[in-house]
Amino acid sequence: MTTSTTEILFPSLDSEINLKFACYLKVLRLLFDQVSSTPNSVVSKRQIYYRDVTLFKKQAVINQCIDDIASSFGVSTETLGVVAAQKGLIYADLQYYYRDKLVNLEKNEGATLLPLISLESRHEDFRFISSCPEEIIIVEKESVFSKLCKEHGQKNKILITAKGFPDRLTKRFLYHLTQHYPEAKVVALVDSDVYGLMILKEYKYTPAIKITEFPKLPITVKDQFARKTISKLDELGHMNPSWYVSPCSRLEYVGTFLFDNANSLGHLDITCRDFNNMKSFLRTLLEFDHGSPDPEMKKVVRELQMGMFFFKKREMD
Amino acid sequence: MFTVTCSADGSLKLWSHSSSDRRLETEVFVDKFGLHHVSLLETSDSLLIGTVSFSGKFYLYKMSNRLTAVDDLPAELKNEKSSFWALKFMKDLEEDHDVLAITMASGETQIYNLHGETLTYSATTSSTEKSFATSVDLDPTFKRMAVGHQNGNVYIYDLEYLKPLYEFQSYGLKKATSSSSLSTVRCVRFSPGGTLMAVARDSGAYGTIFLYDVKYGEVIGTLTNASHSSNVGIGGFAHNSWCMSVSFNEDGTLLASGGLDDTIRVWSTSTRTKEANLVVSKSDVDDEALSHTNQLDHATCCALSFTPRGLVPGEGDNDGLVIVGFDRVIRWFREAGGV
Numbered sequence: 193m194t195t196s197t198t199e200i201l202f203p204s205l206d207s208e209i210n211l212k213f214a215c216y217l218k219v220l221r222l223l224f225d226q227v228s229s230t231p232n233s234v235v236s237k238r239q240i241y242y243r244d245v246t247l248f249k250k251q252a253v254i255n256q257c258i259d260d261i262a263s264s265f266g267v268s269t270e271t272l273g274v275v276a277a278q279k280g281l282i283y284a285d286l287q288y289y290y291r292d293k294l295v296n297l298e299k300n301e302g303a304t305l306l307p308l309i310s311l312e313s314r315h316e317d318f319r320f321i322s323s324c325p326e327e328i329i330i331v332e333k334e335s336v337f338s339k340l341c342k343e344h345g346q347k348n349k350i351l352i353t354a355k356g357f358p359d360r361l362t363k364r365f366l367y368h369l370t371q372h373y374p375e376a377k378v379v380a381l382v383d384s385d386v387y388g389l390m391i392l393k394e395y396k397y398t399p400a401i402k403i404t405e406f407p408k409l410p411i412t413v414k415d416q417f418a419r420k421t422i423s424k425l426d427e428l429g430h431m432n433p434s435w436y437v438s439p440c441s442r443l444e445y446v447g448t449f450l451f452d453n454a455n456s457l458g459h460l461d462i463t464c465r466d467f468n469n470m471k472s473f474l475r476t477l478l479e480f481d482h483g484s485p486d487p488e489m490k491k492v493v494r495e496l497q498m499g500m501f502f503f504k505k506r507e508m509d
Numbered sequence: 510m511f512t513v514t515c516s517a518d519g520s521l522k523l524w525s526h527s528s529s530d531r532r533l534e535t536e537v538f539v540d541k542f543g544l545h546h547v548s549l550l551e552t553s554d555s556l557l558i559g560t561v562s563f564s565g566k567f568y569l570y571k572m573s574n575r576l577t578a579v580d581d582l583p584a585e586l587k588n589e590k591s592s593f594w595a596l597k598f599m600k601d602l603e604e605d606h607d608v609l610a611i612t613m614a615s616g617e618t619q620i621y622n623l624h625g626e627t628l629t630y631s632a633t634t635s636s637t638e639k640s641f642a643t644s645v646d647l648d649p650t651f652k653r654m655a656v657g658h659q660n661g662n663v664y665i666y667d668l669e670y671l672k673p674l675y676e677f678q679s680y681g682l683k684k685a686t687s688s689s690s691l692s693t694v695r696c697v698r699f700s701p702g703g704t705l706m707a708v709a710r711d712s713g714a715y716g717t718i719f720l721y722d723v724k725y726g727e728v729i730g731t732l733t734n735a736s737h738s739s740n741v742g743i744g745g746f747a748h749n750s751w752c753m754s755v756s757f758n759e760d761g762t763l764l765a766s767g768g769l770d771d772t773i774r775v776w777s778t779s780t781r782t783k784e785a786n787l788v789v790s791k792s793d794v795d796d797e798a799l800s801h802t803n804q805l806d807h808a809t810c811c812a813l814s815f816t817p818r819g820l821v822p823g824e825g826d827n828d829g830l831v832i833v834g835f836d837r838v839i840r841w842f843r844e845a846g847g848v
Binding site for chain 2: 464
């Protein structure tokens with residue numbers, strides 16, 4: 193949350209500011225309706241946006257508004273009953289209790305949107321009933337995801353896609369899923385191009401999951417993947433340390449590679465833009481990799497170097 | 510006296526030729542981004558080594574008694590915004606006017622003059638070509654420079670005026686559905702004496718080698734692997750996979766080529782026929798780490814070069830070849846009898 197203040201004086205001679213004021217007012221009204229309606233119901237930011245598209249114009253305006261209001265009240269957006277719209281898809285036979293409510297996912301219902309969970313869920317909020325899956329497969333693209341759904345219909349595998357860069361919900365869900373099934377193999381299928389590898393990094397290395405009970409959890413998070421934040425004193429005077437960890441540090445990169453016989457698609461040329469992105473991504477990776485001998489990281493670095501060396505990229509088939 | 514190799518782990522290594530075992534003379538860690546191109550220049554008392562890393566930076570080293578970094582580079586070479594790629598030193602035949610050519614991701618090529626170990630910026634090619642400049646070679650006899658591009662074009666420049674003299678386009682396959690090029694230039698080489706130029710290009714998944722006449726700018730022909738099958742598609746291919754590197758021998762009679770198909774071919778430049786076929790055995794290395802890596806890591810040829818005759822004492826005066834592979838092996842070969 194940011195600490196900067198935005199000052200809006202109404203009425204003003206600047207139409208922009210008046211418009212902004214109207215936005216805040218409208219959002220406040222909508223949020224009030226939301227909070228005072230059925231308890232525990234939620235609304236997505238996208239839904240709020242569609243309540244008055246002409247006023248809000250852009251989704252980003254809404255996101256800003258809601259975040260501002262939430263932080264002004266000192267509460268999380270979830271407390272206001274607002275959640276981000278689900279983006280991720282899941283294809284699995286999976287039964288679990290989330291906060292004592294049974295969630296049942298079945299493959300014969302096809303791929304479904306990832307069930308909503310709080311972004312501040314705790315490990316104990318979940319109780320999984322289904323047996324441990326053989327494999328959890330994370331796919332970059334929806335098209336490949338649907339293809340794999342057909343292939344893996346009978347097998348005890350869980351397929352997840354965030355349709356590109358993962359949103360917070362997908363990452364959070366994956367985190368809890370993999371922590372509850374520590375024996376399951378987790379693999380990623382991404383394009384062999386700079387975006388695919390960035391998505392891989394997002395799942396595997398970027399510490400984006402905030403946890404507050406790190407030591408108690410039955411998890412083995414490598415130290416280098418966890419980043420501790422400064423402890424904050426809460427209202428009751430307790431110290432609340434929290435950590436940031438990556439969604440799934442044991443994720444394996446299994447494809448697609450630049451040189452992979454199983455891939456029937458040809459190579460594509462990289463553009464100058466790709467090349468520069470690859471260069472700066474390589475820098476990010478090398479800076480991140482402070483001396484930890486992680487073979488998966490080597491694979492990613494190598495894939496990037498090869499793409500640059502041959503001036504090629506390749507998409508999943 | 511050395512074979513110099515650079516690698517993607519960022520180190521530069523010098524392998525001694527003073528005896529047959531070719532021990533590692535010295536090594537230096539250059540850049541954690543990894544290195545991809547290296548070029549040498551022998552001067553009267555030392556060996557200059559230029560290398561480029563995946564971050565697009567150029568590094569210069571000097572080997573006399575020991576390997577030292579040369580930090581005194583012109584501002585143009587230190588420019589963080591330029592993304593360098595392939596490079597080539599040229600030893601001038603008459604005067605002390607050595608040249609370094611270095612290509613950039615933007616498609617341009619910069620020329621530097623070299624006096625002793627001091628580089629000074631000379632010029633940049635004035636070309637409309639925006640495609641990635643993938644390879645470069647210099648010819649000291651006629652003062653020419655050849656630059657190959659990602660889109661398959663090769664330009665021959667006059668080194669003095671840096672004007673393109675000839676443009677050779679790829680006649681290979683073109684994809685109608687996308688702008689993607691199927692004929693990336695992998696390597697350009699002038700023959701000793703500078704009359705011929707060999708160009709290794711992709712043709713889809715295959716590798717072709719074209720020979721050009723430099724003086725008149727004409728295609729002389731392609732080097733084609735003979736096939737008995739009538740099912741072979743368009744064009745003659747030299748390799749069943751991309752041809753990564755070509756090299757002329759000292760007198761220009763032979764051209765060696767190597768590709769991702771693990772085959773090294775030696776061609777006669779006068780008859781344009783295949784003289785020899787070297788199938789590199791992958792089983793000659795026993796490496797635990799290799800079994801866990803992906804397919805390309807088993808490819809045996811990334812780049813190759815002829816070595817001067819009589820280089821290593823006691824190994825005769827025949828032609829020799831050195832080949833570096835993606836399997837992290839350097840292999841030296843020498844001609845056994847007359848080919």
